[in-house]
Amino acid sequence: MSLVWQLRAALDAVDPVPEGVRDAAVMAGGLLGCAWDPLELAEVRAPLVRGEVRVWEGPGLTVHRRGPEIVGWVPGGVSRVDVQTAGGHPGFAVLDGAFGGPVGTGPVRLLLRGARTAVTPWI
Amino acid sequence: MDTATLLTRAAQGDQSSWRTLVDRYSPLVWRVARAHRLSTTDAADVSQSTWIALADNISTVHSPDRLAGWLATTARRESLKLLRGREVATDTWGEWADPADDPEQTTLRTERDDLLWRAFGALRVRCRQLLALQAYAPELSYAELAAAVGLANSAVAKTRGRCLATLRRELAGLGLRVEEAG
Incomplete structure (x- = not known):
């Protein structure tokens, strides 16, 4: 066996791809082939509050992320928000135009469920 | 199944084909990130960003036989972006030579x-x-x-x-x- 192949076997044994990393890669392709409307979001300056908060705004939509938590305000007609994350698709009911809950700290993408589904970019 | 077919089917929403691509290439992406001495957490972020980039651009990968190169280049770019963007506390080799106390x-x-x-x-x-x-x-x-x-x-x-x-x-x-x- 060549040295390069011996090296591969050693790397696989000592530092294998964590299962969660593979799962996140699978989740990244979760919307391939689906029909949805793209929804633009732009990051805006966050208000001065304790802790690091990042804020994005789009048409009728505002999203705040602080640590693993997400909070958002959505346009009328959206009844549910599903969040595509590395670890799954947590879903949140929209109450009085708002939703929120834990989504982890990695990139996420929001699926706004209403008469049609609109999808944000990864934030 | 060849990579071209897998890419075409995955782009059409065939999750089985996408999973096969992930199984085939996720060790490569992981290894590129770890070669930059990123911690497991940062390497996981690089991996996810790389696969997101592929999902977002899957219809523009015109040379499926070059997918490995595309992924490796993207993973390297994402690693460098992470390293440039903030002070990354890369692990010392000794620390990540024993990634887990998993008997x-x-x-x-x-x-x-x-x-x-x-x-x-x-x-x-x-x-x-x-x-x-x-x-x-x-x-x-x-x-x-x-x-x-x-x-x-x-x-x-x-x-x-x-x-x-x-x-x-x-x-x-x-x-x-x-x-x-x-």
């Missing part, structure tokens, strides 16, 4: 694996990237390797030779003889 995993590791790991860890980042790419994507041409590692095309063969020679020296220093060329 089941530890028993699968041989002493030879550990010596190879230590010798690999002593190499420069570029050598680790280059040898890892050769190990996980042997189909890459020298031009693709050059793009993925950030070398001139003409330097790949010479650099590879030097990296292998250094690896052999490190292994010899650890008392491990490697007889075959490689």
Whole structure:
């Protein structure tokens, strides 16, 4: 066996791809082939509050992320928000135009469920 | 199934094809990120960003036979972006040579694996990237390797030779003889 192949076997044994990393890669392709409307979001300056908060705004939509938590305000007609994350698709009911809950700290993408589904970019 | 077919089917929403692509190439993406000495958490972020980039651009990958190169180049770019964007506390090699106190995993590791790991860890980042790419994507041409590692095309063969020679020296220093060329 060549040295390069011996090296591969050693790397696989000592530092294998964590299962969660593979799962996140699978989740990244979760919307391939689906029909949805793209929804633009732009990051805006966050208000001065304790802790690091990042804020994005789009048409009728505002999203705040602080640590693993997400909070958002959505346009009328959206009844549910599903969040595509590395670890799954947590879903949140929209109450009085708002939703929120834990989504982890990695990139996420929001699926706004209403008469049609609109999808944000990864934030 | 060949990569072109998998890409076409995945783009149409066939999750089984997408999972096969992930199974086939996730070790390559992981290895490129780890070659930059990123922690497991940061390497996980790089991996996710790389696969998101592929999902977002899957219909624009015009040369499926070059997917490995595309992924390696993207993973390298994402790693560098992470390293530039903030102070990343890269692990020392000793720390991430023992990624988990998992008895089941530890028993699968041989002493030879550990010596190879230590010798690999002593190499420069570029050598680790280059040898890892050769190990996980042997189909890459020298031009693709050059793009993925950030070398001139003409330097790949010479650099590879030097990296292998250094690896052999490190292994010899650890008392491990490697007889075959490689």
